[in-house]
Amino acid sequence: MRQSPRKISLAEWDTRYAEMKKEGLPEPAYGGRLSRHVNNGDYRLKRLSFDNSPASLDLWNFLLTEDERLHESRKAGRKIVGTMKDLGTVPVMAYAFPNITAFYPDGAWWIPCVMEMSAGLLRVADSLGVDESFCPVRAMLGAFVTEAHFPIPDLLVCSVGATCDDFSAIAQRLEAMGHAIVWWEMPHRRTPLTGEPSVRMPGGLEAPVDQVAFVRGQLAKIRHVLEELAGAALDDDQLSAAIRVANEARDLLERLRRLVFTAKRCPLPATELLIAEMLTIHFCSDRDECLRVLGGLLAEVELRVAAGEGLLDADAARIFWVNPVADVRALTLFEECGGRLCGTDNMFLHALDRIPSTGDPLECLAMSALSDPMVGSATDRALRICSDAKTFGAEGIVVSRIPGASHCALEGTIIADVVRSRSDLPVVELEVPPVSDAFSSSLSTRMQALVESIKQRRRP
Amino acid sequence: MKRILYRSPFVPPEWIAAHGFRPSRILPRNLAGSGGPVPTLQGVCPFMRGVIREMCSHTDAAGIVLTTVCDQVRHAADLLRRRVETPVFLMTVPATWQDPAPQALYLSELKRLGRFLVEHGGTTPSDVRLAEFMLEYEKRRSEWRGILSKCGSKACSEHMAAFLASRDLPDASPSQERQAGIRIALLGGPLHLDAFDLFDMIEKYGGTVVLDATETGERTLPGPFHRTDDFHAPPLEDLARTYFETIPDAFRRPNNRLYEWMRNAISERGIQGIVLVRHLWCDTWHAELARCSDELAVPVLDFELGEGHTDLGRAVRIQAFLEVLR
Incomplete structure (x- = not known):
């Protein structure tokens, strides 16, 4: 059943799937041919290329069946919590309750891409006064109106404060449409003053103790709201256990990322790695299965690396990628241009770093939340990028802007500034819209320019 | 200084x-x-x-x-x-x-x-020194509120801008005259100084601004302090409470206080139309536009300020809006 790693098309996957079925492929309940999702409107799959491993098939199927899973959770009597914006904090707590399933409505930002605009979500957002000057996460509004994707949650919680204006404004619009939201404050993370008590955070940053205490207080509020919804109290032992499980997922991902970024030959395509990173934010609505899928992917990559196998050219340019792409096709294009991922910051590194696990569990979670790269200064974020790029041996950096996102316009400038002052790595900025076909020529040109420049720099 | x-x-x-x-x-x-x-x-x-x-x-x-x-x-x-x-x-x-x-x-x-x-x-101020400044600013704001209830908003908004820029009072007091016309409220983000021409443009086409609820106008004047005459408690706490609680703004979550404040103002001042002023790329105010139309009981005009301020296209929008309101 195992084959040498290769990128294959959707049609090739169908053939391979039929072969694997004959050979007795064990499948989870959500398994099946990948192309079936096209019948559900996920047309973008036809334009992508995929890793050919059974583990990657599970990864894709797990991702693309999340809405079904959420509807099944509702039918089974579980409470559905929509956690918004914090990307990786509240779900850790929510999954400590046996009768709660948490997910990110923010994830709807990929629907216009995956369904190639056929779902009409952006048109709905337009009609609500949230037009293309906003980030594609405005698709979330459309998903709430059409109710054709995720079920409407029993509870919505949203972090605001040091978050992007787009999301905060869109969430406020959602509340005004009648969807009650429990807001919690995330302050801008600042550098401790001289002599001010501070604490070392995941990712190596320092933050004032007072700020950690403040965020802890906000999370205590959310814990109380979740307890009311679940009809049961959550004690510290239960929360600590939930943090341990979250860390299991993060540990698997950390090993996976390190192998993908540092292996001599690239053992996993960029799109599959991006999806793996996104799973850890909220376990893709099934915590146990998320661990199994990540474990399977890691095992496959370990086998490949041990066997010296890989995809892409052996001399692919090693590039650190900043920000998630609104169109996953851009990552396929990136690899076609001769690049391979060698480090990522998809705006939620705090959801990948281990959560501190000693002491008060709510404080540990607060530290994790406060280490969000998006709530601090762009300089802090850029310094982490420089450090990780060095660790993973990146030769260049792509800063991928999200169209309309309020933070992107200036952040890219600051990140490029810092990287250029701290290293000699070349930096290219580009912007990826939800369906980027019309821009593929200019995107390719920019990526090729970076790849060529990296390869020239390798010459003695 | x-x-x-x-x-x-x-x-x-x-x-x-x-x-x-x-x-x-x-x-x-x-x-x-x-x-x-x-x-x-x-x-x-x-x-x-x-x-x-x-x-x-x-x-x-x-x-x-x-x-x-x-x-x-x-x-x-x-x-x-x-x-x-x-x-x-x-x-x-x-x-x-x-x-x-x-x-x-x-x-x-x-x-x-x-x-x-x-x-x-x-230098770290004593409570007495802070209280003195709080009273001075409170007095000024009280004067502005008095003027705003009677005179055209442009003069007062300019007066406020000048004082807040320098703490020097301009020579001329705001005019006590308010032109008759269709009663308009400005709502939204801050105006830059050249954009104050918007008041004149509205008057030119038959309107009069009876409420400047932009960020640079009346809306962001904090309410009265709780203990303006008798600062027994630390005045800094009063200062913080007043600024934090009494300025309604679009960025607050939830921001329903902004709508409560606007509904009161519409009723008290007989406002007939709202010009929502927003800067290009300002998501916070842009996202409020549709809600203002839904929830405030008067017509709302979207007025986007670009790098230039009052070009012909914008003037025509104002003219058409006022024509519709006649």
Whole structure:
């Protein structure tokens, strides 16, 4: 059943799937041919290329069946919590309750891409006064109106404060449409003053103790709201256990990322790695299965690396990628241009770093939340990028802007500034819209320019 | 006296003045042109860029105070620190307000601002000194409110802008005359100085601005202090509570107080139409446009300010809006 790693098309996957079925492929309940999702409107799959491993098939199927899973959770009597914006904090707590399933409505930002605009979500957002000057996460509004994707949650919680204006404004619009939201404050993370008590955070940053205490207080509020919804109290032992499980997922991902970024030959395509990173934010609505899928992917990559196998050219340019792409096709294009991922910051590194696990569990979670790269200064974020790029041996950096996102316009400038002052790595900025076909020529040109420049720099 | 530059209405000038500085609220004259530390890029708010450029031109300032109420300003503070020598203070202003913790955070941020001011040449004020400044500003605001109930808003908005920029009172008092016409409210983000022409444009086409609820107008005047005559409790707490609780704004979460405030104003002043003024790329106000139309019982005109301020197309929009309201 195992084959040498290769990128294959959707049609090739169908053939391979039929072969694997004959050979007795064990499948989870959500398994099946990948192309079936096209019948559900996920047309973008036809334009992508995929890793050919059974583990990657599970990864894709797990991702693309999340809405079904959420509807099944509702039918089974579980409470559905929509956690918004914090990307990786509240779900850790929510999954400590046996009768709660948490997910990110923010994830709807990929629907216009995956369904190639056929779902009409952006048109709905337009009609609500949230037009293309906003980030594609405005698709979330459309998903709430059409109710054709995720079920409407029993509870919505949203972090605001040091978050992007787009999301905060869109969430406020959602509340005004009648969807009650429990807001919690995330302050801008600042550098401790001289002599001010501070604490070392995941990712190596320092933050004032007072700020950690403040965020802890906000999370205590959310814990109380979740307890009311679940009809049961959550004690510290239960929360600590939930943090341990979250860390299991993060540990698997950390090993996976390190192998993908540092292996001599690239053992996993960029799109599959991006999806793996996104799973850890909220376990893709099934915590146990998320661990199994990540474990399977890691095992496959370990086998490949041990066997010296890989995809892409052996001399692919090693590039650190900043920000998630609104169109996953851009990552396929990136690899076609001769690049391979060698480090990522998809705006939620705090959801990948281990959560501190000693002491008060709510404080540990607060530290994790406060280490969000998006709530601090762009300089802090850029310094982490420089450090990780060095660790993973990146030769260049792509800063991928999200169209309309309020933070992107200036952040890219600051990140490029810092990287250029701290290293000699070349930096290219580009912007990826939800369906980027019309821009593929200019995107390719920019990526090729970076790849060529990296390869020239390798010459003695 | 050295100046401290600021822009947000959530930065109390009383607090800066009590530390021995001249608080100076910066409004750029116009937004056109390049230069300054913030680059001209798609997605960058032209008003924010203009403010930062203006701030950087005041090289004699002792410090710059920015706030987190806007994502772009938050990032601009980061950029400024890398590009200019003037000390920059970024103050957290919580968006939420429904539990006591955010207000306590705002108070602690004022205290941190106080330490910043002392570090850069200021002196820690006594409670009495702070109370004196609070009363002075409170008196001024009370006068403005009195004038606003009777006279045209442009004169008063300009008067406020001039005072808040320098703490010097302009020679002429605002006019006591208000032109008859269709009663218009301006609502939205801040106006730059050249955009004050909007008042004239509205008058030219038969309207009169009876409420300036932009960020630079009446809406962001904090309410009266709880203990203006008798500061037994620490006045800083009163200052924090008043600024935090009484300024309705679009960025608050939830922001229903803004709508309550507007509904009252519409009723009290007989407002017939609203011009929602927003800057290009300002998501916070842009997203409120449709809700204003849904929830406020008068017609709303979307008025986007670009780098230029009052071009022909915008004038025609105002003219058509007032024609419809006749």
